[in-house]
Amino acid sequence: MTIGVLALQGDVREHSEVLASLGEVCRPVRTPDDLPGLRGMVLPGGESTTLSMLLESSGLFDPLAGALRGGLAVLGTCAGMILLATRVVDGRPDQRHFGLIDLTVRRNGYGRQEASFECPIAVASLGDPPVPAVFIRAPLVEEAGPGVEVLATLPSGPRVGGEDHRRRGGGDGTPVLCRQGRVLVAAFHPELTTDRRVHRLFVEMTKTEA
Ligand code: GLN
Numbered sequence: 001m002t003i004g005v006l007a008l009q010g011d012v013r014e015h016s017e018v019l020a021s022l023g024e025v026c027r028p029v030r031t032p033d034d035l036p037g038l039r040g041m042v043l044p045g046g047e048s049t050t051l052s053m054l055l056e057s058s059g060l061f062d063p064l065a066g067a068l069r070g071g072l073a074v075l076g077t078c079a080g081m082i083l084l085a086t087r088v089v090d091g092r093p094d095q096r097h098f099g100l101i102d103l104t105v106r107r108n109g110y111g112r113q114e115a116s117f118e119c120p121i122a123v124a125s126l127g128d129p130p131v132p133a134v135f136i137r138a139p140l141v142e143e144a145g146p147g148v149e150v151l152a153t154l155p156s157g158p159r160v161g162g163e164d165h166r167r168r169g170g171g172d173g174t175p176v177l178c179r180q181g182r183v184l185v186a187a188f189h190p191e192l193t194t195d196r197r198v199h200r201l202f203v204e205m206t207k208t209e210a
Helices: 012-021 048-057 061-069 079-084 197-207
Strands: 002-006 026-029 038-043 073-077 085-089 101-106 117-121 131-135 140-144 149-153 175-180 183-186
Touching (some): 002 012, 026 038, 048 079, 073 197, 079 183, 140 175, 183 197
Parallel strands (some): 073 183
Antiparallel strands (some): 175 183
């Protein structure tokens, strides 16, 4: 069984390489014909407005929404998190999203490019050491519904760059890695570091029954 990586835009290659390094077979997903037979799907980082547009023009949005609602396990990072959230603030009015995890996310909520930053994130369920996390124009989780498991929050420790994010509302305790059923989302980019634990967790999710 294969894991699909949405390959319309964004850091598709990075996700595919991480999954391949874990021994998984990957398939780039560009059209509805690429969906059958998948046991998991990755929505990469990129630009959620562009991804939304391309999902529509490729005819993929509705069939993918159906597959995800049907229980296909999914990992969304950054723009992928935006596509999976139920509520998007500061999106384009015509931007569509799948609404599969009960989160309110604010696009670019930590600030824009200059407010990108890195910091280690403690994830209790993944053990020590903390997971290195890269935030690039990341979505800010403003609200997580009761059904959402918050696996990690933003720490108060050192970070490189992006000091501006506190003024924008992101602060200690802001959720950055969340799960609801078969949906796993990260505001950061686990595919841009050498730590494989977030992808490993996702691969495990794809192996359990819906
Ligand atoms: N800001 C982007 C968006 O709104 C997400 C950035 C990213 O994926 N690195 O989609």
